[in-house]
Amino acid sequence: xxxxxxxxxxGGTPLMPMSAAYARKLLREGKAQRLAHSAFTLIQLSRxxxxxxxxxxAAALRLHLRTAELFLVAEGQQGTQPLAHIIVDLRTDxxxxxxxxxxxxxxxRARQRYHALERQGRPFKLRRPSLARSMWGSALLHNRRRxxxxxxxxxxxxxxxxRAQAIGRTLGALRRFVPIxxxxxxxxxNIIHHxxxxxxxxxxxxxxxxxxxxxxxxxxxxxxxxxCGSTVGDIQVEHLLPxxxxxxxxxxxxxxxxxxxxxxKSDRTPEESGMPLLLHHSLRGxxxxxxxxxxxxxxxxxxxxxxxxxxxxxNGFPAAESPALHPNAADSSQFAGPVVAYxxxxxxxxxxxxxxxxxxxxxxxxxxxxxxxxxxxxxxxxSLQLYRAKNRFVTQVVPVGAVPTLSHDKEALLIRPGMxxxxxxxxxQVVGVVSAIHSSGRxxxxxxxxxxxxxxxxxxxVVSPRQGLRVMSRDRVVFCRCCAEEVxxxxxxxx
Numbered sequence: 001x002x003x004x005x006x007x008x009x010x011g012g013t014p015l016m017p018m019s020a021a022y023a024r025k026l027l028r029e030g031k032a033q034r035l036a037h038s039a040f041t042l043i044q045l046s047r048x049x050x051x052x053x054x055x056x057x058a059a060a061l062r063l064h065l066r067t068a069e070l071f072l073v074a075e076g077q078q079g080t081q082p083l084a085h086i087i088v089d090l091r092t093d094x095x096x097x098x099x100x101x102x103x104x105x106x107x108x109r110a111r112q113r114y115h116a117l118e119r120q121g122r123p124f125k126l127r128r129p130s131l132a133r134s135m136w137g138s139a140l141l142h143n144r145r146r147x148x149x150x151x152x153x154x155x156x157x158x159x160x161x162x163r164a165q166a167i168g169r170t171l172g173a174l175r176r177f178v179p180i181x182x183x184x185x186x187x188x189x190n191i192i193h194h195x196x197x198x199x200x201x202x203x204x205x206x207x208x209x210x211x212x213x214x215x216x217x218x219x220x221x222x223x224x225x226x227x228c229g230s231t232v233g234d235i236q237v238e239h240l241l242p243x244x245x246x247x248x249x250x251x252x253x254x255x256x257x258x259x260x261x262x263x264x265k266s267d268r269t270p271e272e273s274g275m276p277l278l279l280h281h282s283l284r285g286x287x288x289x290x291x292x293x294x295x296x297x298x299x300x301x302x303x304x305x306x307x308x309x310x311x312x313x314x315n316g317f318p319a320a321e322s323p324a325l326h327p328n329a330a331d332s333s334q335f336a337g338p339v340v341a342y343x344x345x346x347x348x349x350x351x352x353x354x355x356x357x358x359x360x361x362x363x364x365x366x367x368x369x370x371x372x373x374x375x376x377x378x379x380x381x382x383s384l385q386l387y388r389a390k391n392r393f394v395t396q397v398v399p400v401g402a403v404p405t406l407s408h409d410k411e412a413l414l415i416r417p418g419m420x421x422x423x424x425x426x427x428x429q430v431v432g433v434v435s436a437i438h439s440s441g442r443x444x445x446x447x448x449x450x451x452x453x454x455x456x457x458x459x460x461x462v463v464s465p466r467q468g469l470r471v472m473s474r475d476r477v478v479f480c481r482c483c484a485e486e487v488x489x490x491x492x493x494x495x
Contacts, residue, residue, distance in 0.1 A: 002020050002041075003020060003041070003336055004017040004018070004019070004020075004041075004074075004081065004083050004084075005017060005018050005019070005020055005022075005023040005041045005042070005043060006040055006041065006042045006043075006177045006178055007023075007032075007042075007043055007044075007045065007177075008035075008042070008043075008044050008045070008176075008177050009044070009045045009047065009048050009049045009052070010044065010045055010046060010047055010048045011048045012176075013048075013049065013052065014175065014176065014177050014178055014179045015045075015049060015052050015054070015179065016052070016053070016054055016055060016057075016074070016179065017074060017081075017083055017178070020041070023041070023043055026043065026045070027043065030046070031045065031046055031047075032044060032045050032046060033046070036472075037479075038420055038431070038472045038473050038478070038479055038480055038481075039339045039479035039480055039481055040084065040177070040339070040479065042177055054179050054181070055074060055075045055076070056074070056075045056181050056182060057072065057073070057074045057075075057083075057178060057179055057180050057181050057182075058071075058072075058073045058074075058180070058181070058182045058183070058184050059071070059072055059171060059174070059180050059182070059183050059184070060072075060073060060184045060185075060186055061167070061183060061184065061185055061186065061313070062185075062186040062453075063294075063295045063298055063299065064291070064295075064453055064454065064455075065291045065294055065295075065454075065455075066089075066090055066091050066454070066455040066456075067087050067088060067089060067090055067453060067454070067455060067456060068087075068088040068090055068163075068166075068167050069085070069086070069087055069088075069453055070084075070085075070086040070087075070088065070170065070171075070174075070341075071084075071085055071086075071186075071335070072084040072085075072086070072174070072178060072180075082334045082335045083178070083335075084335065084336075084339060085335035085336070085337075085338045085339065086170070086174075086338065086339045086340075086341050086479075087338045087339070087340055087341065087451050087452075087453065087456060088166060088167060088170050088341045088343070089166075089340065089341065089342050089343070089456050090163050090166055090167075091455070091456075092159075092162060092166075092345055093345070094158060094159050094162050094345075095159060098158060098159070100354055104354065156297065156300060156301040157297070160294075160297045160298050160300075160301045161301050161305075162345075163298045163301065163302075164298060164301035164302040164304075164305040165305060165343075166343035167298075167302055167305075168302070168305040168306060168309065169343050169476055169477050170341045170343060170477050171183070171306075171311070172309065172477075173341075173475060173476070173477040173479075182314065183306065183311055183312070183313050183314065184314060185299075185313055185314070198249065201237065204237060204249070204254065205223075205236075205237050205256075208223075208237060208254060208255070208256050209221050209222070209223045209256070212224065212226065212255070212256060213256070214231065223235040223256050224256060225256060225257055225258040225261055226238070226255040226256050226257060226277050226278060227255075227257055227258075227261040227265070227270070227275045227276075227277065227278065228258060228260075228261055228278070229278050230258045230261075232258075233258050233259055233260075234258065234259045235256050235257065235258050235259075236256070236257060236258075236259065236262055237254055237255075237256065237257075238254070238255050238256065238257035238261075238262055238265065239253055239254065240253050240254070240255055240269060240270060241253055241269055242267045242268070242269075244267055245267065255277065261275065299313075337481065337482060338451045338482060339479055339480070339481060340448045340451050340456060340479070340480050340481070340482060341477055341478070341479055342433055342446075342448075342477070342478045342479075342480070343476065343477050343478075344417075344418035344433070344475075344476050344477070344478060345418075347382070347416075347417040347418065349380065349382075349400055350378070350380065351377065351378060351379075351380055351400055351401070352368065352370065352375040352376065352377060352378060353375055353376040353378055355375070355376070356373035356374070356375060357373065357374040357375065357376070358373070358374070359372065359373070359374060361374050379399060379439060380399065380400045381397050381398065381399050381400070381437040381438075381439065382398055382399065382400045382402075382416065382417075382437075383398045383404055383414055383415060383416045383437070384396070384397055384398065384414075384415040384416075384437050384441065384443065384465065385397075385398060385404055385405075385412065385413070385414055385415075386412065386413040386414075386415065386465050386466075386469065387412035387413070388412075393465070393466045395441035395465055395466070397437060397438075397439055397441060413465075413469070413471060415434060415437070415443065415465065415469075415471070416434070417434050417435060417436070417437065418433060418434060418476075418478070419433070419434050419471055419473065419474055419478075420432070420433055420434075420471070420472045420473035420474075420478045420480060421433075421434055421443070421445065421469060421470065421471055421472060422468070422469070422470050422472055423443070423445065423463035423464070423465070423467055423468060423469045423470075424463070424467040424468040425461055425463050425467070429468075430445060430447055430461050430463060431445075431447065431472065431480055431481075432445030432446050432447035432448075432461060432480070433445065433446045433478055433480070435460065438462075441464075441465065442462055442463065442464055442465070443462070443463050443464075443465055443469075444460050444461070444462050444463075445460070445461045445462075445463055446458045446459075446460060447459050447460075447461050448480060448482045449482070450482065451482040
Protein backbone atom coordinates (compact mmCIF):
# COMPACT_ATOMS: atom_id res chain seq x y z
CA UNK A 1 0.00 0.00 0.00
CA UNK A 2 1.62 3.21 -1.20
CA UNK A 3 0.48 6.62 -2.35
CA UNK A 4 -2.89 8.20 -1.52
CA UNK A 5 -5.63 5.84 -0.35
CA UNK A 6 -9.27 6.49 -1.30
CA UNK A 7 -11.81 6.23 1.51
CA UNK A 8 -15.58 5.67 1.72
CA UNK A 9 -17.65 5.45 4.86
CA UNK A 10 -20.07 2.68 5.86
CA GLY A 11 -22.83 4.26 3.77
CA GLY A 12 -20.70 4.48 0.62
CA THR A 13 -20.15 8.25 0.77
CA PRO A 14 -16.71 9.22 -0.62
CA LEU A 15 -14.38 11.00 1.79
CA MET A 16 -11.07 12.79 1.41
CA PRO A 17 -8.14 10.52 0.50
CA MET A 18 -5.64 9.75 3.24
CA SER A 19 -2.03 8.64 3.49
CA ALA A 20 -1.03 5.00 3.33
CA ALA A 21 0.40 5.05 6.88
CA TYR A 22 -2.85 6.27 8.42
CA ALA A 23 -4.83 3.75 6.35
CA ARG A 24 -2.67 0.90 7.67
CA LYS A 25 -3.28 2.13 11.22
CA LEU A 26 -7.06 2.04 10.70
CA LEU A 27 -6.83 -1.47 9.27
CA ARG A 28 -4.80 -2.72 12.24
CA GLU A 29 -7.26 -1.24 14.73
CA GLY A 30 -10.23 -2.80 12.93
CA LYS A 31 -11.84 0.53 12.10
CA ALA A 32 -11.74 -0.08 8.36
CA GLN A 33 -11.57 -2.87 5.85
CA ARG A 34 -9.95 -3.00 2.47
CA LEU A 35 -12.17 -3.17 -0.62
CA ALA A 36 -11.04 -5.04 -3.70
CA HIS A 37 -10.26 -2.78 -6.65
CA SER A 38 -8.32 -3.45 -9.80
CA ALA A 39 -6.31 -0.22 -10.00
CA PHE A 40 -6.72 1.90 -6.85
CA THR A 41 -6.24 1.31 -3.13
CA LEU A 42 -9.68 1.64 -1.54
CA ILE A 43 -10.79 1.17 2.08
CA GLN A 44 -14.20 1.43 3.76
CA LEU A 45 -14.71 2.71 7.29
CA SER A 46 -16.78 0.69 9.74
CA ARG A 47 -18.90 3.72 10.70
CA UNK A 48 -20.88 6.40 8.92
CA UNK A 49 -19.58 9.98 8.85
CA UNK A 50 -22.51 12.37 9.21
CA UNK A 51 -20.84 15.69 8.37
CA UNK A 52 -17.56 15.01 6.55
CA UNK A 53 -15.03 17.81 6.10
CA UNK A 54 -14.22 17.96 2.40
CA UNK A 55 -11.65 20.08 0.60
CA UNK A 56 -11.68 20.91 -3.13
CA UNK A 57 -10.82 17.99 -5.38
CA ALA A 58 -10.39 18.83 -9.05
CA ALA A 59 -10.50 16.57 -12.08
CA ALA A 60 -8.37 18.35 -14.68
CA LEU A 61 -9.30 17.24 -18.20
CA ARG A 62 -7.10 17.32 -21.28
CA LEU A 63 -8.53 16.03 -24.56
CA HIS A 64 -6.56 14.34 -27.31
CA LEU A 65 -7.44 12.70 -30.60
CA ARG A 66 -7.59 9.11 -29.32
CA THR A 67 -7.53 9.56 -25.55
CA ALA A 68 -8.52 11.88 -22.74
CA GLU A 69 -6.34 12.55 -19.70
CA LEU A 70 -7.78 13.04 -16.22
CA PHE A 71 -5.62 14.44 -13.41
CA LEU A 72 -7.12 14.12 -9.94
CA VAL A 73 -5.67 16.87 -7.76
CA ALA A 74 -6.66 17.65 -4.15
CA GLU A 75 -5.93 20.68 -2.01
CA GLY A 76 -4.08 19.62 1.14
CA GLN A 77 -2.79 21.43 4.19
CA GLN A 78 0.72 21.59 2.72
CA GLY A 79 -0.23 22.45 -0.85
CA THR A 80 -1.54 20.61 -3.88
CA GLN A 81 -1.61 16.83 -3.58
CA PRO A 82 -1.65 14.72 -6.78
CA LEU A 83 -3.97 11.73 -6.52
CA ALA A 84 -4.17 9.85 -9.81
CA HIS A 85 -3.40 10.13 -13.52
CA ILE A 86 -6.01 8.39 -15.67
CA ILE A 87 -5.94 7.90 -19.44
CA VAL A 88 -9.37 7.23 -20.96
CA ASP A 89 -9.41 5.18 -24.15
CA LEU A 90 -11.74 6.89 -26.65
CA ARG A 91 -11.15 4.59 -29.61
CA THR A 92 -14.14 2.51 -30.67
CA ASP A 93 -15.46 0.59 -33.64
CA UNK A 94 -18.39 3.00 -33.96
CA UNK A 95 -17.12 4.57 -37.25
CA UNK A 96 -16.97 1.11 -38.83
CA UNK A 97 -20.50 0.37 -37.67
CA UNK A 98 -21.75 3.71 -38.97
CA UNK A 99 -20.14 3.12 -42.37
CA UNK A 100 -21.72 -0.32 -42.53
CA UNK A 101 -25.13 1.09 -41.65
CA UNK A 102 -24.72 3.92 -44.17
CA UNK A 103 -23.87 1.40 -46.88
CA UNK A 104 -26.93 -0.66 -46.02
CA UNK A 105 -29.20 2.38 -46.20
CA UNK A 106 -27.57 3.52 -49.43
CA UNK A 107 -28.28 0.15 -51.04
CA UNK A 108 -31.84 0.23 -49.71
CA ARG A 109 -32.45 3.69 -51.20
CA ALA A 110 -30.98 2.54 -54.51
CA ARG A 111 -33.67 -0.15 -54.73
CA GLN A 112 -36.34 2.62 -54.76
CA ARG A 113 -38.16 1.06 -51.82
CA TYR A 114 -39.30 3.81 -49.51
CA HIS A 115 -39.60 6.81 -51.80
CA ALA A 116 -42.60 9.05 -51.17
CA LEU A 117 -44.63 10.40 -54.06
CA GLU A 118 -43.52 13.85 -55.17
CA ARG A 119 -45.22 16.42 -57.35
CA GLN A 120 -43.46 19.58 -58.49
CA GLY A 121 -40.71 19.23 -55.89
CA ARG A 122 -42.96 18.96 -52.80
CA PRO A 123 -44.37 15.92 -51.03
CA PHE A 124 -47.79 14.89 -52.25
CA LYS A 125 -49.58 15.37 -48.92
CA LEU A 126 -48.37 19.01 -48.70
CA ARG A 127 -49.21 19.82 -52.31
CA ARG A 128 -52.78 20.94 -51.73
CA PRO A 129 -53.92 24.13 -53.46
CA SER A 130 -55.71 25.47 -50.40
CA LEU A 131 -52.67 24.91 -48.18
CA ALA A 132 -50.02 26.06 -50.64
CA ARG A 133 -51.76 29.37 -51.48
CA SER A 134 -52.77 30.26 -47.94
CA MET A 135 -50.71 32.43 -45.61
CA TRP A 136 -51.00 29.82 -42.87
CA GLY A 137 -49.48 27.17 -45.13
CA SER A 138 -46.53 29.37 -46.06
CA ALA A 139 -45.85 30.15 -42.40
CA LEU A 140 -46.08 26.45 -41.56
CA LEU A 141 -43.47 25.52 -44.17
CA HIS A 142 -41.20 28.39 -43.07
CA ASN A 143 -41.35 27.37 -39.40
CA ARG A 144 -40.71 23.75 -40.28
CA ARG A 145 -37.56 24.62 -42.24
CA ARG A 146 -36.31 26.94 -39.48
CA UNK A 147 -36.85 24.34 -36.73
CA UNK A 148 -35.10 21.74 -38.85
CA UNK A 149 -32.07 24.00 -39.21
CA UNK A 150 -31.97 24.68 -35.46
CA UNK A 151 -32.19 21.00 -34.58
CA UNK A 152 -29.43 20.13 -37.02
CA UNK A 153 -27.13 22.76 -35.51
CA UNK A 154 -27.66 21.48 -31.97
CA UNK A 155 -27.24 17.80 -32.82
CA UNK A 156 -23.90 16.03 -32.54
CA UNK A 157 -22.69 13.00 -34.44
CA UNK A 158 -22.88 9.58 -32.73
CA UNK A 159 -19.08 9.36 -32.57
CA UNK A 160 -18.71 12.57 -30.54
CA UNK A 161 -21.68 11.61 -28.40
CA UNK A 162 -19.98 8.31 -27.58
CA ARG A 163 -16.71 10.10 -26.74
CA ALA A 164 -18.55 12.47 -24.40
CA GLN A 165 -20.46 9.60 -22.80
CA ALA A 166 -17.22 7.66 -22.26
CA ILE A 167 -15.69 10.61 -20.38
CA GLY A 168 -18.89 11.16 -18.41
CA ARG A 169 -19.10 7.49 -17.43
CA THR A 170 -15.47 7.57 -16.28
CA LEU A 171 -16.11 10.64 -14.12
CA GLY A 172 -19.23 8.99 -12.69
CA ALA A 173 -17.23 5.88 -11.77
CA LEU A 174 -14.56 8.01 -10.07
CA ARG A 175 -17.12 9.97 -8.05
CA ARG A 176 -18.09 6.79 -6.23
CA PHE A 177 -14.93 6.92 -4.15
CA VAL A 178 -13.48 10.43 -4.80
CA PRO A 179 -15.45 13.59 -3.83
CA ILE A 180 -14.81 15.50 -7.07
CA UNK A 181 -15.93 19.11 -6.65
CA UNK A 182 -14.64 20.75 -9.84
CA UNK A 183 -13.97 19.67 -13.40
CA UNK A 184 -11.37 21.82 -15.10
CA UNK A 185 -10.34 22.09 -18.71
CA UNK A 186 -6.60 22.36 -19.24
CA UNK A 187 -6.86 23.69 -22.81
CA UNK A 188 -8.48 27.07 -23.27
CA UNK A 189 -12.04 26.74 -24.64
CA ASN A 190 -13.77 28.85 -27.27
CA ILE A 191 -10.69 29.12 -29.48
CA ILE A 192 -10.96 28.76 -33.24
CA HIS A 193 -8.19 26.25 -33.88
CA HIS A 194 -8.92 25.90 -37.58
CA UNK A 195 -8.96 29.19 -39.45
CA UNK A 196 -11.76 29.93 -41.83
CA UNK A 197 -9.71 32.47 -43.80
CA UNK A 198 -6.72 31.26 -45.78
CA UNK A 199 -3.41 31.97 -44.00
CA UNK A 200 -0.98 34.55 -45.27
CA UNK A 201 2.13 33.44 -47.22
CA UNK A 202 4.35 34.14 -44.20
CA UNK A 203 2.11 32.11 -41.88
CA UNK A 204 1.98 29.29 -44.44
CA UNK A 205 5.78 29.22 -44.61
CA UNK A 206 6.06 29.14 -40.81
CA UNK A 207 3.70 26.16 -40.66
CA UNK A 208 5.74 24.30 -43.25
CA UNK A 209 8.95 24.99 -41.32
CA UNK A 210 7.41 23.68 -38.08
CA UNK A 211 6.09 20.58 -39.87
CA UNK A 212 9.05 19.63 -42.11
CA UNK A 213 11.96 21.74 -40.86
CA UNK A 214 14.84 20.94 -38.53
CA UNK A 215 16.17 22.53 -35.34
CA UNK A 216 19.44 24.40 -35.04
CA UNK A 217 21.84 24.34 -32.08
CA UNK A 218 19.67 26.76 -30.10
CA UNK A 219 16.56 24.62 -30.71
CA UNK A 220 14.94 27.08 -33.11
CA UNK A 221 13.23 25.67 -36.23
CA UNK A 222 14.92 26.29 -39.56
CA UNK A 223 13.76 25.63 -43.11
CA UNK A 224 15.00 22.56 -45.00
CA UNK A 225 14.70 22.05 -48.76
CA UNK A 226 12.49 19.06 -49.52
CA UNK A 227 14.44 18.16 -52.69
CA CYS A 228 18.13 18.57 -51.81
CA GLY A 229 18.07 18.91 -48.01
CA SER A 230 19.84 22.28 -48.01
CA THR A 231 19.37 24.68 -45.10
CA VAL A 232 21.22 27.73 -46.48
CA GLY A 233 20.08 30.39 -48.86
CA ASP A 234 16.59 31.52 -49.73
CA ILE A 235 14.13 28.65 -49.11
CA GLN A 236 10.69 29.34 -50.50
CA VAL A 237 7.27 27.70 -50.57
CA GLU A 238 6.92 25.47 -53.62
CA HIS A 239 3.74 24.03 -55.15
CA LEU A 240 4.17 20.36 -56.09
CA LEU A 241 1.53 20.76 -58.82
CA PRO A 242 2.06 24.27 -60.26
CA UNK A 243 -0.77 26.75 -60.03
CA UNK A 244 -0.55 27.29 -63.79
CA UNK A 245 -1.57 23.63 -64.25
CA UNK A 246 -4.45 23.62 -61.75
CA UNK A 247 -2.60 23.35 -58.44
CA UNK A 248 -3.94 24.92 -55.25
CA UNK A 249 -2.66 26.17 -51.90
CA UNK A 250 -3.82 23.03 -50.11
CA UNK A 251 -1.50 21.54 -47.52
CA UNK A 252 -0.99 18.37 -49.58
CA UNK A 253 0.35 20.47 -52.49
CA UNK A 254 2.95 22.52 -50.57
CA UNK A 255 6.61 21.90 -49.80
CA UNK A 256 9.80 23.87 -49.08
CA UNK A 257 12.41 24.33 -51.82
CA UNK A 258 15.60 26.33 -52.16
CA UNK A 259 16.05 28.84 -54.99
CA UNK A 260 18.13 26.46 -57.15
CA UNK A 261 15.65 23.56 -56.85
CA UNK A 262 12.75 25.91 -57.45
CA UNK A 263 14.27 27.12 -60.74
CA UNK A 264 15.18 23.57 -61.77
CA LYS A 265 11.68 22.27 -61.12
CA SER A 266 10.06 25.21 -62.93
CA ASP A 267 6.43 24.47 -63.90
CA ARG A 268 6.74 20.67 -63.75
CA THR A 269 5.79 18.10 -61.16
CA PRO A 270 8.50 16.34 -59.09
CA GLU A 271 8.02 13.14 -61.12
CA GLU A 272 8.40 14.96 -64.44
CA SER A 273 11.53 16.81 -63.33
CA GLY A 274 13.10 13.75 -61.70
CA MET A 275 13.31 15.39 -58.26
CA PRO A 276 11.81 13.06 -55.61
CA LEU A 277 10.99 14.39 -52.17
CA LEU A 278 13.66 13.60 -49.58
CA LEU A 279 11.48 14.52 -46.60
CA HIS A 280 8.44 12.60 -45.46
CA HIS A 281 5.49 14.61 -46.72
CA SER A 282 2.43 13.89 -44.58
CA LEU A 283 -1.05 14.49 -45.90
CA ARG A 284 -1.89 16.94 -43.13
CA GLY A 285 0.07 19.23 -40.90
CA UNK A 286 0.04 19.19 -37.12
CA UNK A 287 -2.18 22.26 -36.94
CA UNK A 288 -4.31 21.48 -39.96
CA UNK A 289 -5.21 17.94 -38.89
CA UNK A 290 -8.36 16.64 -37.33
CA UNK A 291 -7.14 16.95 -33.73
CA UNK A 292 -8.65 20.34 -32.92
CA UNK A 293 -11.99 19.77 -34.72
CA UNK A 294 -12.33 16.50 -32.79
CA UNK A 295 -11.58 18.27 -29.51
CA UNK A 296 -14.03 21.11 -30.20
CA UNK A 297 -16.86 18.74 -31.15
CA UNK A 298 -16.16 16.53 -28.13
CA UNK A 299 -16.24 19.55 -25.81
CA UNK A 300 -19.62 20.64 -27.15
CA UNK A 301 -21.06 17.18 -26.59
CA UNK A 302 -19.35 16.85 -23.19
CA UNK A 303 -20.86 20.04 -21.79
CA UNK A 304 -24.37 18.80 -22.46
CA UNK A 305 -23.47 15.36 -21.10
CA UNK A 306 -22.12 16.74 -17.81
CA UNK A 307 -25.02 19.15 -17.45
CA UNK A 308 -27.35 16.16 -17.28
CA UNK A 309 -25.55 14.74 -14.22
CA UNK A 310 -25.21 18.07 -12.40
CA UNK A 311 -21.58 18.90 -13.25
CA UNK A 312 -20.16 21.98 -14.94
CA UNK A 313 -17.04 22.00 -17.10
CA UNK A 314 -15.09 25.11 -16.13
CA ASN A 315 -11.77 26.71 -16.91
CA GLY A 316 -10.66 27.58 -13.36
CA PHE A 317 -11.60 27.59 -9.71
CA PRO A 318 -13.83 30.27 -8.22
CA ALA A 319 -12.13 33.20 -6.57
CA ALA A 320 -13.21 31.99 -3.13
CA GLU A 321 -11.32 28.74 -3.54
CA SER A 322 -7.62 28.29 -3.00
CA PRO A 323 -5.47 29.25 -6.00
CA ALA A 324 -3.24 26.21 -5.37
CA LEU A 325 -5.47 24.13 -7.62
CA HIS A 326 -4.69 25.51 -11.04
CA PRO A 327 -4.90 23.71 -14.39
CA ASN A 328 -1.19 24.21 -14.93
CA ALA A 329 -0.48 22.31 -11.70
CA ALA A 330 -1.56 19.05 -13.35
CA ASP A 331 1.72 17.57 -14.55
CA SER A 332 2.09 13.88 -15.41
CA SER A 333 5.55 13.74 -13.79
CA GLN A 334 4.04 14.36 -10.33
CA PHE A 335 1.80 11.31 -10.52
CA ALA A 336 2.49 7.60 -10.32
CA GLY A 337 2.08 5.29 -13.29
CA PRO A 338 -1.03 6.03 -15.37
CA VAL A 339 -4.24 4.08 -14.93
CA VAL A 340 -6.08 3.03 -18.08
CA ALA A 341 -9.85 3.60 -18.09
CA TYR A 342 -11.66 1.48 -20.66
CA UNK A 343 -15.39 2.29 -21.14
CA UNK A 344 -17.02 -0.99 -22.11
CA UNK A 345 -18.86 -0.67 -25.42
CA UNK A 346 -21.76 -2.69 -26.68
CA UNK A 347 -20.85 -6.25 -27.59
CA UNK A 348 -21.52 -7.75 -30.96
CA UNK A 349 -25.01 -9.23 -31.40
CA UNK A 350 -25.39 -9.69 -35.16
CA UNK A 351 -25.61 -13.37 -36.00
CA UNK A 352 -25.57 -12.93 -39.77
CA UNK A 353 -23.00 -11.30 -42.02
CA UNK A 354 -23.81 -7.95 -43.59
CA UNK A 355 -23.19 -9.24 -47.11
CA UNK A 356 -26.17 -10.46 -49.13
CA UNK A 357 -25.55 -13.41 -51.44
CA UNK A 358 -27.78 -13.99 -54.52
CA UNK A 359 -30.41 -16.69 -54.48
CA UNK A 360 -28.43 -18.64 -57.07
CA UNK A 361 -25.74 -19.38 -54.46
CA UNK A 362 -25.22 -23.07 -53.79
CA UNK A 363 -26.74 -24.00 -50.42
CA UNK A 364 -24.28 -24.64 -47.61
CA UNK A 365 -24.59 -25.44 -43.94
CA UNK A 366 -23.38 -21.96 -42.90
CA UNK A 367 -25.81 -20.01 -45.13
CA UNK A 368 -29.42 -19.17 -44.36
CA UNK A 369 -32.08 -17.70 -46.61
CA UNK A 370 -33.64 -14.49 -45.25
CA UNK A 371 -36.27 -12.94 -47.48
CA UNK A 372 -34.99 -12.50 -51.01
CA UNK A 373 -31.31 -13.00 -50.15
CA UNK A 374 -28.94 -15.48 -48.59
CA UNK A 375 -26.74 -14.55 -45.65
CA UNK A 376 -23.89 -16.35 -43.97
CA UNK A 377 -24.47 -17.53 -40.43
CA UNK A 378 -21.83 -16.27 -37.99
CA UNK A 379 -21.46 -17.78 -34.56
CA UNK A 380 -21.40 -15.08 -31.90
CA UNK A 381 -20.92 -16.09 -28.29
CA UNK A 382 -22.44 -13.94 -25.57
CA SER A 383 -21.00 -15.56 -22.45
CA LEU A 384 -18.99 -18.44 -21.02
CA GLN A 385 -20.01 -20.55 -18.03
CA LEU A 386 -17.33 -22.04 -15.83
CA TYR A 387 -18.36 -24.45 -13.07
CA ARG A 388 -17.02 -27.47 -11.23
CA ALA A 389 -18.42 -30.94 -11.90
CA LYS A 390 -16.92 -34.15 -10.51
CA ASN A 391 -13.74 -32.50 -9.24
CA ARG A 392 -12.97 -30.78 -12.54
CA PHE A 393 -13.83 -27.48 -14.19
CA VAL A 394 -16.27 -27.56 -17.09
CA THR A 395 -16.67 -24.73 -19.62
CA GLN A 396 -19.86 -24.15 -21.56
CA VAL A 397 -20.12 -21.54 -24.31
CA VAL A 398 -23.47 -19.73 -24.56
CA PRO A 399 -24.21 -18.34 -28.06
CA VAL A 400 -26.35 -15.29 -28.78
CA GLY A 401 -30.04 -16.04 -28.33
CA ALA A 402 -29.57 -18.85 -25.82
CA VAL A 403 -30.37 -18.50 -22.12
CA PRO A 404 -27.49 -19.41 -19.77
CA THR A 405 -28.35 -22.09 -17.21
CA LEU A 406 -26.57 -21.01 -14.04
CA SER A 407 -25.14 -23.80 -11.92
CA HIS A 408 -25.78 -24.11 -8.17
CA ASP A 409 -22.06 -24.35 -7.52
CA LYS A 410 -20.72 -21.40 -5.52
CA GLU A 411 -17.59 -21.33 -7.65
CA ALA A 412 -19.56 -21.03 -10.90
CA LEU A 413 -18.60 -18.02 -13.04
CA LEU A 414 -20.41 -16.33 -15.92
CA ILE A 415 -17.91 -14.51 -18.13
CA ARG A 416 -19.17 -11.84 -20.52
CA PRO A 417 -17.32 -9.52 -22.93
CA GLY A 418 -16.16 -6.34 -21.22
CA MET A 419 -15.29 -7.89 -17.85
CA UNK A 420 -11.87 -7.38 -16.33
CA UNK A 421 -10.40 -10.80 -15.63
CA UNK A 422 -7.08 -12.22 -14.46
CA UNK A 423 -5.65 -15.52 -15.71
CA UNK A 424 -2.37 -17.39 -15.93
CA UNK A 425 -0.51 -17.43 -19.23
CA UNK A 426 2.97 -19.01 -19.50
CA UNK A 427 3.25 -19.02 -15.67
CA UNK A 428 2.60 -15.28 -15.52
CA GLN A 429 -0.51 -13.45 -14.43
CA VAL A 430 -2.31 -11.57 -17.18
CA VAL A 431 -4.97 -8.94 -16.40
CA GLY A 432 -7.10 -7.67 -19.26
CA VAL A 433 -10.55 -7.01 -20.64
CA VAL A 434 -12.46 -9.89 -22.22
CA SER A 435 -12.83 -9.03 -25.89
CA ALA A 436 -13.84 -12.37 -27.43
CA ILE A 437 -15.15 -15.75 -26.34
CA HIS A 438 -13.98 -18.63 -28.50
CA SER A 439 -16.21 -21.55 -29.34
CA SER A 440 -13.50 -23.85 -27.98
CA GLY A 441 -13.90 -22.29 -24.54
CA ARG A 442 -10.87 -19.99 -24.53
CA UNK A 443 -10.88 -16.25 -23.91
CA UNK A 444 -9.13 -13.35 -25.60
CA UNK A 445 -8.01 -10.64 -23.18
CA UNK A 446 -7.02 -7.14 -24.26
CA UNK A 447 -4.06 -6.11 -22.12
CA UNK A 448 -2.73 -2.51 -22.18
CA UNK A 449 0.99 -2.63 -22.88
CA UNK A 450 1.77 1.08 -23.46
CA UNK A 451 -0.38 3.96 -22.21
CA UNK A 452 0.47 7.48 -23.34
CA UNK A 453 -1.41 10.65 -24.13
CA UNK A 454 -1.09 9.95 -27.86
CA UNK A 455 -2.84 6.60 -27.54
CA UNK A 456 -3.04 3.23 -25.81
CA UNK A 457 -1.49 0.14 -27.36
CA UNK A 458 -3.37 -3.04 -26.55
CA UNK A 459 -2.15 -6.57 -27.11
CA UNK A 460 -4.39 -9.63 -27.38
CA UNK A 461 -3.64 -12.63 -25.18
CA VAL A 462 -5.50 -15.93 -25.49
CA VAL A 463 -5.91 -17.64 -22.13
CA SER A 464 -7.58 -20.76 -20.82
CA PRO A 465 -10.37 -20.20 -18.25
CA ARG A 466 -9.17 -23.21 -16.27
CA GLN A 467 -5.82 -21.57 -15.46
CA GLY A 468 -6.61 -19.49 -12.38
CA LEU A 469 -9.33 -17.34 -13.95
CA ARG A 470 -10.96 -14.79 -11.65
CA VAL A 471 -13.21 -11.81 -12.28
CA MET A 472 -11.85 -8.48 -11.02
CA SER A 473 -14.49 -6.01 -12.25
CA ARG A 474 -17.96 -6.09 -13.80
CA ASP A 475 -18.43 -2.31 -14.02
CA ARG A 476 -19.23 -0.38 -17.18
CA VAL A 477 -15.90 1.42 -16.83
CA VAL A 478 -12.88 -0.82 -16.27
CA PHE A 479 -9.74 0.55 -14.58
CA CYS A 480 -6.50 -1.37 -15.01
CA ARG A 481 -2.80 -0.76 -14.70
CA CYS A 482 -0.42 -0.78 -17.63
CA CYS A 483 1.76 -3.89 -17.79
CA ALA A 484 4.82 -2.34 -19.45
CA GLU A 485 7.11 -4.19 -17.06
CA GLU A 486 5.70 -7.55 -18.12
CA VAL A 487 6.18 -6.67 -21.79
CA UNK A 488 9.82 -5.71 -21.18
CA UNK A 489 10.40 -9.01 -19.35
CA UNK A 490 8.99 -10.97 -22.28
CA UNK A 491 11.18 -9.05 -24.74
CA UNK A 492 14.28 -9.73 -22.67
CA UNK A 493 13.47 -13.45 -22.54
CA UNK A 494 13.14 -13.57 -26.33
CA UNK A 495 16.50 -11.82 -26.71
